[in-house]
Amino acid sequence: MTALLEVKNLTKSFQGLVAVNDVSFALAPGRITALIGPNGAGKTTCFNLVAGALSPTRGQVLFEGRSIERTPPETVCRMGIARTFQIVRPMKDMSVLENAMVGAFSWTTSVKEARAKAYESLESVGLAGKANARTDQLTLPDRKMLEMAKALSTRPRLLLLDEVMAGLRPTEAAGVVGVLQKLAESGLTILLVEHVMRIVMEVASTVVVLHHGAKIAEGKPSDVVADPRVLESYLGAGFHA
Amino acid sequence: MQKKFDQTSDPKRWGAGVLVFAILAMVGSISNAYIISLLTVVLLFTFMGQSWNLMLGIGGQLSIGHALFVGIGAYSVAILNIKYGITPWIGLILGAAIAGLIGAVLAWLSFRFEVRGIYFALLTIAAAEFARIMFGGWDYVGGMQGLFFQAPTGSMDIAMLRGDTRFYYFVALTLAAIGVAGTEMISRSYLGYVWRAMRDDDDAARALGVQTFRHKILVISISAAMAAIGGGVLGLVQGAIFPDSIMGMSISVDVLIGPVVGGLGTAFGPLVGSMAAIPLHHAMGALGDSFGIPGLNSIAYGAVLILVVWFLPDGIWPAVVRLYGAIQLPARVRISKLREVENDRAA
Structure with a gap:
């Protein structure tokens, strides 16, 4: 199977501080891959490199074989990669529906088409009932879902999710897991940056573990959690399961 | 924050707009010359205010130098008409094209080099002041002595855009109507959605x-092209243009005061704001003259601006819409709304 997205020897340094160091991985289409690691491991930097928000110091990001590491975010989005932000960013003067419509204007100029697509996106994350609400009336889990709906309206082939589950209660997170699984079943490829291990175990088919900017493990969730280096990075040296 | 564009349903909004402009047309047919010439200025600044409103209220880009575009429009009309006898219609089109191009170049240069937000606004002031000083020292366009249109003969000539005060009133009314309707249409099109998204959060x-x-x-x-069209007509209405009067800082302020007082990002805001602010400016000017206190109008202007920003930060129009909404709601709904507010506070 050819990879939808391939990251090759990706390195990013900020004035000498190496945030991401020589990381390589590939995403299989239709699967959920999780990028995990302890705080400061370089997950979000890595994520932003893929999304086009940052340019790498070295290395390549290939989307469907095309190199995108110097491509601005709006173009990356138009190529078929949508992202969410860790801190939710609703457009405050616009309704939930209008927020979800914006992404659709990356492929249409028809307000009618955009509205239909926005309803569809809201439907798939379970927000259709709140389409006419103001964004400041939404609860945090709903806002996270709105971020996803906004991204889905761009009709992505790859969805990048930055800590969608952070700050959610377990029951709320379970709802998100259900949505993600449904999206993956419909053929969408998802790259997840996540902190909450338990959820990752549940949804991801592959896990990439970063520590101090470098990849220390990659594989099935069950294999990765048994890896002594992963345990050490999360729990400190000397701890063995 | 209340939602600005979706307060009332479409047919109601368009109906209200048609009604307002029908009343204004009637006012223009029966009022005396003083009121008509005052309202002409109000309507022209409604149109120019709407151009500024489109740029900041919807597009999120601040300009404090709209006098640049107003002046370009006025000089295009005046130069072609006075020096070559060419109809102002051509001048208006040319002025809009030049202003649009200069606006685009200014924006391109600025954003290309990451000059954004308030720094871009400073750049617009600098550009406007540069143009004012340049035109003041340029003999071909009359320098500081300005340019004078031929005195109107009183007979109406649409081809040459000449006529009496009432004629210009209806020209200004048409422009204002186009400005209000145009903004409404743009804000409902895909441009409105992506511009508001860009205004609220560029990166997102x-x-x-x-x-x-x-x-x-x-x-x-x-926005620049619209301002230039307004400026072209303003020059014709005033009968003469000077760099200081048509490209000065005060024009930039006059342009933005309508939307700021009336309601930023709303279709009716600039009309309401100009209606409130400009007559006050004139009245205070007259009052100041009679008491021998020059500058009273500027003080009044400043006071109104401060009061509006203090008590009605969204502007007059959104406050009116809220009031109307509150009257319309049945009591039951109103109570549940109040509960909502209380719950929000408690939370």
Whole structure:
């Protein structure tokens, strides 16, 4: 199977501080891959490199074989990669529906088409009932879902999710897991940056573990959690399961 | 924050708009010359205010130098008409094109080098002041002595855009109506959605595929062209133009005071704001003259601006809409709304 997205020897340094160091991985289409690691491991930097928000110091990001590491975010989005932000960013003067419509204007100029697509996106994350609400009336889990709906309206082939589950209660997170699984079943490829291990175990088919900017493990969730280096990075040296 | 564009349903809004402009047309047919010439200025600044409103209220780009575009429009009309006898219609089109181009170049240069927000606003002031000083020292356009249109003969001539005060009133009314309707239409089109997204959060909009760089250039260019058309007619109405009067800082302020007082980002805001602010400016000017206190009008202007920003930060029009909404709601709904507010407070 050819990879939808391939990251090759990706390195990013900020004035000498190496945030991401020589990381390589590939995403299989239709699967959920999780990028995990302890705080400061370089997950979000890595994520932003893929999304086009940052340019790498070295290395390549290939989307469907095309190199995108110097491509601005709006173009990356138009190529078929949508992202969410860790801190939710609703457009405050616009309704939930209008927020979800914006992404659709990356492929249409028809307000009618955009509205239909926005309803569809809201439907798939379970927000259709709140389409006419103001964004400041939404609860945090709903806002996270709105971020996803906004991204889905761009009709992505790859969805990048930055800590969608952070700050959610377990029951709320379970709802998100259900949505993600449904999206993956419909053929969408998802790259997840996540902190909450338990959820990752549940949804991801592959896990990439970063520590101090470098990849220390990659594989099935069950294999990765048994890896002594992963345990050490999360729990400190000397701890063995 | 209340939602600005979706307060009332479409047919109601258009109906209200038609009604307002029908009343204004009637007022123009029966009022005396003083009121008509005052309202002409109000309506022209409604149109120019609407151009500024489009740029900041919807596009999120601040300009404090709209006098640049107003002046370009006025000089295009005046130079062609006075020196070559060419109809102002051509001058208006040419002025709009030149202003649109200059706006686009200014925006391109600025955003290309990451000069954004308030720094871009400073750049617009600098550009306007530069143009004012340049025109003041340029003999071909009359320098500081300005340019004078031929005194109107009183007979109406649409081809040459000449006529009496009432004629110009209806020209200004038409422009204002186009400005209000046009803003409403743009804000309902896909441009309105992507511009408001870009206004609220540039990075988030880009992540959703909005090409913000080119959309900023587009909104500034359209705004500049509109301001130039307003400026061209303003020059004709005034009968003479001077760099200080048509390109001065005060024009930039007059343009933005309508939308700021009336309601930023709303279709009716600039009309309401200009209606409130400009007559007050004139009345205070007259009052100041009679008491021998020059500058009273500027003090009044400043006071109104402060009061509005203090008590009605969204502007007059959104406050009116809220009041109307509150009256319309049945009591039951109103009570549940109050509960909501209380719950929000408790939470």
